[in-house]
Amino acid sequence: MQLAELTAHLDAYLSIATLPDYPPALNGLQLENTSGKVTKIGAAVDAHLPVLQKAIASGCDFLLVHHGLFWSGLQPITGAVFQKFRESMEANLAIYSAHLPLDGHLEHGNSILLAQALKLEASWSPFFPYKNFNIGVRAEVEISRDELHNRLGHALNGQVHLCAGGPEVIRNVGVITGGAGSEVAAVKALGIDTLITGEGPHWSYTLAEELGINVFYGGHYATETFGVKALAADLAQRFGLEWEFIDHPTGL
Template identity: 35%
Template sequence: MRREELGAYLESLLEVARYKDYCPNGLQVEGRDEVRKLVCGVTASQDLLEAAAARGADAILVHHGWFWRGEDGRVTGIRRRRLGTLLAHDISLFGYHLPLDGHGELGNNAQLALRMGWTVDGRFADQDIAFLGRPAEPLAAADLAAALSRTLGRPAQLVGDGRRRVRRLAWCSGGAQGYFEQAIAQGADMFVSGEISEQTYHLARESGVPYVAAGHHATERYGVQALAEHLAARFGLDCEYVELDNPV
């Protein structure tokens, strides 16, 4: 399909216009006009770019793209190498940040719930990015953290009361520890995100609401995979997800 056609479809599907984000969403670097081979990954790192070039990709689709607000805009060092790789191989880069967190079916939070068997009951926080719901059955926070570890294939860090019974659950993939107080205010028995900050420990202890840091990368692998599968089924694109493990 044409590059412009792919970009227009993704903009509509992911409702890009409704989000105020920290980076541009959509086409970030322009490559060849025709897209047949699409490589997908979590972050547009040098390793992913080289993997895409080796696979003969026409375009790359990621959650964490480039040109973040407040970054140094000069094209030197790492930025020069990354951009040079795309331009040398005429590969387009598409990035979708908050739109790929918030999508109700293909997004990171929806896909995490699907894999964990959680029911979604509502949204909260900035731009309704964070999700509210419940596990398949009430269980102790420590058991829920263990289930996350098994599903994501990496240890989930639990702070707070692991014995607390979790009936109402809040979650937001990535670096969403700043929503913890809002989750508590929503009546959550537990909050799950990707990262943890120093103050998160104290808030979990003092509020009685346990917090689980399950990994920024680990909680944000599934949205881009679901999106790639959707594109492959709808347009017949050759889509390949490349997993480049990140312990954070």
Template identity: 35%
Template sequence: MVRLNELVTWSNNLLQVDDYQDYCPNGLQVEGRGEVRRLVSGVTASQALIEAAIVRGADALLVHHGWFWNGEDPRVVGMKQRRLKSLLANDISLVAYHLPLDGHAELGNNARLGQVLGLSVEGRFGKGPGGGIAFHGSLPQGLSGAELAAHIGRCLGRTPLHVSGGDRPLRRIGWCSGAAQGWIEQAAALGLDGFISGEVSEQTVHAARELGIDYFGAGHHATERYGVQALGEYLARKFAINHEFIDIDNPV
């Protein structure tokens, strides 16, 4: 068992949340019971994940995509009311880490995504402390675009959208989970052969073709399953509490 405030303070310090300018509050978003024995983690604080946490008797829910985003309707009505009511009625805390969980060097989404894909880390770029939350590195051997797409599909269990930027082996690769497709120009400026992110925009296709860099849209959810799971497992070991990661399927 660990006190809720101790778990949150430790996590805030571990992820260096004060170093980030984010679009949502990081850390404790909804306060439940003061002690945590059972922690459930997942990518997004959806109703389905909340209900799964209730069934498992969770004291706290740890997510990457929490609530209270900048610019959203502040009223607690409709879907937001139902989600919040479910947490409060069951005295479950909601703890969320967005950009700090993307960028952490060991437990972050991008660090773990690189491990899953077998990519060696050589540097960082994009926005955020420490040189940015996006990573770049190398493959053990050069692959064609089709071969890398197949490799990503095997590793993530989801076939990526592949936009070819040319016909040459891909060796130097950049990656950033989620909706980082806008950083494809930075990736190209670094001389990378390919860039992996979660989502794709209409202009991403033209940028890849014109900049000569292969782009892989591997899925927002699929690329962000690893950081929150790693953080939950870390906290379980640190505080000797029970932890379970629940993957609510999302094709995006």
């Protein structure tokens, strides 16, 4: 299909033009390809050199990522930065990034999909606004801390670090994927007794203990694979394309 048609669909579906984000996110099409066509979608968390090389080797001509080419801010186009652009353009690889618009999306967003993967009998609702756009979800539940720990480890297929600063029986849980550990005070003020996120600074653990809130740190990468996978699968089915997840975990 036409690259322009695919990106127009994504722009509208994710409300790219109207939703806020950090400036380096630069959501939307970040690099077009030379053919102007898409035959195979790659989905990945990060648009860095090893991922781009894997996508190229897999025959992708469109890469959907969560953290785009400019995540580290403005840089000279030399060294690895130059190599990323050169190899992508030579291989006809277009790159599209969706950060917060994908985190908070209520169908294919990271937060809602991780929450649903916990298989709780809960009604999830949007919460935690960033400039009036909710990037997380919350629910009232009744589950033991140990059981939630087990379910989260299973959903993420890995180890989960726990700050057991809150109650053993969880009543109000919030999910904000990625690096929301630094928001423990703001989350506590919203009535949450347990936060599920990817990572946080060292002080987030000690502050959570003082505030009396549980924090599950599941890994920034691990908590943010859900959205790009689901969205790429939806695009592939909708437009009759192939897709592949380009897995390159950071362990963080």
